[in-house]
Amino acid sequence: MNLPAPYRFLELTGTHRAIGEALGQLDPPFRRPPWWPSPPDPELAEACRRLVARWHPPLIEEYEGYAAAQGLDSRLLWQQVCRTSMRARLFACSAVAWWGPDGTWVGRNYDFQPIQRRRDLIGLRPEGSLASLGMMGSVPGGRYDGVNEAGLFVSLHAVMADEPPPRPGIPFHLIPRILLERCRSAGEAVELLLRMPHMLPLNFLIADPHEGFAVEVHPLCAAVRAPEDGILAVTNHYEHPAMRPYHGPRDLRFSIRRKERLIEGIAPSDAPLPGRLRQALSDHEVPVCGHRPGFATLWSVITDLRQRAVEYAFGPPCQNPFYSFPWPASLPKGPKEYPDIRSASGAC
Numbered sequence: 009m010n011l012p013a014p015y016r017f018l019e020l021t022g023t024h025r026a027i028g029e030a031l032g033q034l035d036p037p038f039r040r041p042p043w044w045p046s047p048p049d050p051e052l053a054e055a056c057r058r059l060v061a062r063w064h065p066p067l068i069e070e071y072e073g074y075a076a077a078q079g080l081d082s083r084l085l086w087q088q089v090c091r092t093s094m095r096a097r098l099f100a101c102s103a104v105a106w107w108g109p110d111g112t113w114v115g116r117n118y119d120f121q122p123i124q125r126r127r128d129l130i131g132l133r134p135e136g137s138l139a140s141l142g143m144m145g146s147v148p149g150g151r152y153d154g155v156n157e158a159g160l161f162v163s164l165h166a167v168m169a170d171e172p173p174p175r176p177g178i179p180f181h182l183i184p185r186i187l188l189e190r191c192r193s194a195g196e197a198v199e200l201l202l203r204m205p206h207m208l209p210l211n212f213l214i215a216d217p218h219e220g221f222a223v224e225v226h227p228l229c230a231a232v233r234a235p236e237d238g239i240l241a242v243t244n245h246y247e248h249p250a251m252r253p254y255h256g257p258r259d260l261r262f263s264i265r266r267k268e269r270l271i272e273g274i275a276p277s278d279a280p281l282p283g284r285l286r287q288a289l290s291d292h293e294v295p296v297c298g299h300r301p302g303f304a305t306l307w308s309v310i311t312d313l314r315q316r317a318v319e320y321a322f323g324p325p326c327q328n329p330f331y332s333f334p335w336p337a338s339l340p341k342g343p344k345e346y347p348d349i350r351s352a353s354g355a356c
């Protein structure tokens with residue numbers, strides 16, 4: 009399948025080592041994202057590596073395969089992809105889930121700066137782990153959102169909050185990956201998420217066909233929110249009273265408005281889903297859909313977890329069509345025909 013550059017759709021199967029090698033061969037020479045802060049010192053990076061080796065060991069094998077294919081030292085590569093601080097002024101990613109009589113719908117926009125060139129949709133079927141479909145951004149191996157074969161959806165949202173001095177934890181981009189590979193339900197994912205050591209302020213939307221949660225994490229605290237009236241929205245601020253003090257004096261109004269707009273947009277009405285979900289994700293009043301250099305919607309996903317349907321749009325959802333992709337369990341073993349997105353997609 010050909011996507012308009014820089015988007016790619018890759019299907020990777022086999023052992024994690026083989027998956028790492030295949031991605032390392034497909035990728036250009038690795039470059040650390042220039043907007044990331046300096047890498048952690050080797051001791052802190054090694055402590056994080058040991059944690060990942062404990063929580064999901066195959067990921068370390070995958071990085072070793074990637075490093076071998078790229079001709080890199082695997083410890084140095086790990087140090088480069090281990091991010092221990094966020095330190096950005098604005099984060100904007102929006103997600104909403106709705107549990108209704110006809111389906112369980114989730115919609116999510118991933119927003120960042122156009123400088124982020126890695127925008128890979130990955131169909132993954134690793135040996136010994138659950139298959140998944142999701143977006144990899146910034147560095148190899150991570151996931152920013154996705155669904156797995158059991159019907160679990162996970163999305164990651166950076167939170168604007170104070171950071172304590174860096175300490176060992178699971179690098180942020182690997183957390184959705186680990187949940188998608190290991191968990192069959194939202195309950196399992198939340199339980200795992202709450203036990204993991206975290207380094208950064210983050211929100212997660214976790215949903216399965218039957219239930220879901222917003223999990224708000226900080227290196228020093230974590231809290232869980234449940235849906236209200238069957239609706240759950242997550243943006244870039246903490247809602248739980250125990251978490252709010254970590255924001256300090258930051259202006260959260262944009263994040264709060266996006267959350268409110270998504271809840272209004274998906275609330276039951278005469279308009280059918282997924283149309284009203286697409287409309288909410290394409291909102292330009294707040295806006296939820298980003299077209300500014302510092303706030304650009306790089307992709308959008310809509311999924312019906314009950315019907316096992318998933319669609320991605322490559323660019324702002326107001327001007328790019330959503331394309332259906334095979335549910336992860338049905339990922340093909342060999343080449344398969346897909347619609348040619350390059351010819352059908354609008355500007356990104």
Ligand SMILES: [Zn+2]
Pocket residue numbers: 290291292297298299324325326327
């Ligand atoms: Zn738009």
